[in-house]
Amino acid sequence: MLAAWYDAQGPAGDVLRVGELPEPQPGPGEVRVQVAVSGVNPGDTKKRRGWLGSSMPFPLVIPHSDAAGVIDAVGDGVDEGRIGERVWVYGAQSYRAFGTAAQFTAVPEYMAVPLPDHVSDDLGASVGIPGITAHRAVFVDGPVDGAVVLVHGVLGGVGSMAAQLARWAGATVIGTVRRSSDLPRVDPLSVSHAVALDDDAIGAIRDLAPDGVNRIVEVSMSDNADLDVEVVANNAVIAAYATRQDRTEIPFWPLLFANVTLRLIGSDDVPVTAKRQAARDLTAAAAVGALRVDIAQRFPLEQIADSHERVDSGGGGRVLVTIPQ
Secondary structure, eight states, rough: EEEEHHHHHOOOHHHOOOEEOOOOOOTEEEEEEEEEEEOOOOHHHHHTTTTGGOOOOSSSSBBBBEEEEEEEEOOTTOOOTTTTOEEEEOOSSSSSBBBBBBSSEEEGGGGEEEOOSOHHHHHHHHHHHHHHHHHHHHHTTTTHHHHHHHETTTTTTHHHHHHHHHHHHTTTEEEEESSSGGGHHHHHHOOOOOETTSSSSSHHHHHHHHOOEEEEEEEESSHHHHHHHHHHHEEEEEEOOOOSSOOOOOOOHHHHHHTEEEEEEGGGSSSSHHHHHHHHHHHHHTTTTTTOOOOOEEEGGGGGGHHHHHHHHHOOEEEEEEOOO
16 A cells, blocks of 8 residues: 655654555454554654654654554444445554554544535545544533533634534634734634733733633743733633643642642543544534635645644644545
């Protein structure tokens, strides 16, 4: 099969290769998916370049965890009726060597989720890592129907998914962006109110939520901790999935007096039961049109190094790699 891989960490153009590798065979409880579209996430590029001193977990890695495609073979114990089913895939390269940047990938059957006929491959390949992270951040402490949810970085991959899921589940969503000039880019279908951090963000959020916000989905705890403590309701939850400073300071006593719960969310290590619930909810939301993604750019597989560099450059939107059939 045609695949991309690396056998050493480093810059994308130096270490990523494209060529022929043996097709994977599904083991017991697994399915093999013929990949149509592979989604590229910041986590994929961080693994490739050895972010935070991480080392090569396997001698050879086919990158990417997310994809959309069709099941073409099943292993022992899997219903053969799944052959031919359209699916979206998550976690293919989470603690595993061979991801979705290839014509075929083999994953445990529950990680290949039925994709409704009217939902595009592009959306299916964009859901996995950001969607499961967002779902965990929004729902780990229970339903949000009637709650006020503050989503920082609402234009980002996780932030946009979190806002859409919270709105779908009945919350009032306040979303933040870095600059006032970004406000027109915010989707009013998923964000009830948008606030720019370069303005009086605390005052604006207090006006919108005079009793405080019940949940905060946090993209940079080190930057926003002082803002967060000024707008939280008593017994609020801050679910943080990223930070800019490795050793992040927090205003401990104000958070304590507000009885705030601080949760740290790592998508690879979300419990399997929670991932499966997230997959069900994400599929249900997509089926009714409650999930949308902004596709920034598509690359053919032979240009996978360019796709990684596009992700590392930032700029928003999802980056996809199309796989030849």
